Amino acid sequence: MLTKKIFLGTMVAALAFLSGCGEKYEGYQKADSGLFYRFEKQSTIGEQPNNDDLVWIKMSIRNANDSVIYPDSSIIVQMQPPKFQGDILDAIRLMRQGDSATFIINANNYFRTYEGSIPPFVKNDKEKVYVSIKVDSIQSYKMYQENKVKQQRAAEQAVFVTYMTENNLPQTEPTQSGLYYIETKAGKGNTPQNGQTCMVHYTGRFLDGRVFDSSVERGAPFAFALGQNQVIKGWDEGVALMKKGGKAVLLIPANLAYGEHGSGSIPPNTPLMFEVELIDIQ
Numbered sequence: 001m002l003t004k005k006i007f008l009g010t011m012v013a014a015l016a017f018l019s020g021c022g023e024k025y026e027g028y029q030k031a032d033s034g035l036f037y038r039f040e041k042q043s044t045i046g047e048q049p050n051n052d053d054l055v056w057i058k059m060s061i062r063n064a065n066d067s068v069i070y071p072d073s074s075i076i077v078q079m080q081p082p083k084f085q086g087d088i089l090d091a092i093r094l095m096r097q098g099d100s101a102t103f104i105i106n107a108n109n110y111f112r113t114y115e116g117s118i119p120p121f122v123k124n125d126k127e128k129v130y131v132s133i134k135v136d137s138i139q140s141y142k143m144y145q146e147n148k149v150k151q152q153r154a155a156e157q158a159v160f161v162t163y164m165t166e167n168n169l170p171q172t173e174p175t176q177s178g179l180y181y182i183e184t185k186a187g188k189g190n191t192p193q194n195g196q197t198c199m200v201h202y203t204g205r206f207l208d209g210r211v212f213d214s215s216v217e218r219g220a221p222f223a224f225a226l227g228q229n230q231v232i233k234g235w236d237e238g239v240a241l242m243k244k245g246g247k248a249v250l251l252i253p254a255n256l257a258y259g260e261h262g263s264g265s266i267p268p269n270t271p272l273m274f275e276v277e278l279i280d281i282q
Contacts, residue, residue, distance in 0.1 A: 025104055035086040036104040037094060046096040047138065053079045054144050055092055056137040062130045063107075063121065069129065078141070084109045088131060100134040149255060153178050156253045156271045163207050163273070169249060179234050180251035181241050184275075189244025192281045194227035198239055199280040205273045212265050221279055232257050235274070242278045250274040 028036040049055050060072040082089045088110065091103040108125040111118045139147075160180050164171055172182050192198050199221045203214040215222045224230045226240060234252030242248055254260075254269045262268040 028102075028104060031086075031090065031094060033082070033086050033090040035090050035094075037091065037101055038103075039099065039101045041098065041100040043096045043098050046098075048093060048096055049079045049138050050140075051079050051081065052141040054139050054141060055079060055135060056139075057092065058134045058136065060132045062132070064128055064130070066130075072132075074136075083113045087113070088133075091131065091133060092135070095133065095135045097135050097138050100132070103131045103133065104128050105131055152255070152269065153253060159207060159271060160251045160253075163251065175237065177233070177237060177256060178253040179237050179256055180249075181238050182249040182251070183242075183246065184249055185245075185247035185277075187243030187246025187278060189246075189278075190281060191243050192226050192240060192278070194240075196226055197223055197282040198226050198278060199223050199282070200239065201277045201279060203275045205275075207271060207273060234272075235276075238274075239276065239278060242276070244278055244281050247275070247277045250276060 025036050028038045030036055055077045057075050057077060058072055059070070059075055060068065061070040062068055077089075077092060079092065080089065084106075086105060086109070088103070088105060091101070091105070095101060105128065106125070107122045107127040107129045108118055110129055110131075111122060156178070157174065160174075161171065163169070164180075164182075169182055172180050174180050200223075201215050201221050203216055204212050206212060211217075224235075227236050229236075232252065234250055234256035237256070238248065238250040238252070250273070252272045252274065254271050257270065257272045258266050258268075260268050262270065266272070
């Protein structure tokens with residue numbers, strides 16, 4: 001009796017396996033993930049995307065009757081492990097820049113995973129959608145971030161040059177980090193060293209002239225330890241260039257100020273101007 005049960009169980013499993021293996025779509029190949037695909041254009045040059053890479057694609061989705069569900073649209077995808085077997089991420093992973101292909105993906109899995117609900121036209125868990133993808137570009141996340149910083153820095157440099165011209169400040173070259181240091185009064189004392197406490201008066205402005213913070217208005221100097229990450233990077237770098245009793249204008253790019261997150265009234269990715277006076281060093 002035990003042998004018969006084992007035999008029947010084995011037969012059921014075998015039939016299920018054969019049924020899955022028998023699923024075929026004319027003109028399509030089957031990937032190891034179980035995904036069916038058909039390349040309209042396929043390159044052998046260039047790298048396929050890895051996890052964290054950014055992929056710029058054009059994508060459209062149709063149902064089995066060739067009705068358009070989503071028209072062709074441009075999307076940026078950051079690669080990650082697939083969320084289900086035969087996922088759209090499995091599809092993109094097969095492609096290179098310039099490739100075009102169509103993939104057959106389980107509709108139930110796709111909409112539940114990426115839309116949060118299954119639309120009424122998906123009648124059962126075997127229904128498929130046809131996803132057409134063209135890869136325009138692939139870029140590593142590291143390269144994307146580096147290019148983003150370069151583009152932002154170039155844009156900010158143009159803004160700073162205009163600011164210096166409009167405010168009658170001497171045209172100054174930035175430091176390697178992108179900081180513009182403009183001395184307006186030479187100090188006669190020492191230059192502060194890392195770890196020393198700097199007493200400063202300052203006024204912080206947006207580049208349109210609006211004041212967002214000022215120790216001068218409060219009537220109380222501000223103290224901080226230089227080089228100890230107690231202030232924004234632009235301050236640590238700029239004040240380290242000053243001498244006691246000196247004054248300077250610091251034009252600070254966003255990545256040396258409050259970066260992508262901003263702070264309080266300062267929006268993300270905002271370049272800033274500070275007028276700083278180094279009163280004392282302790």
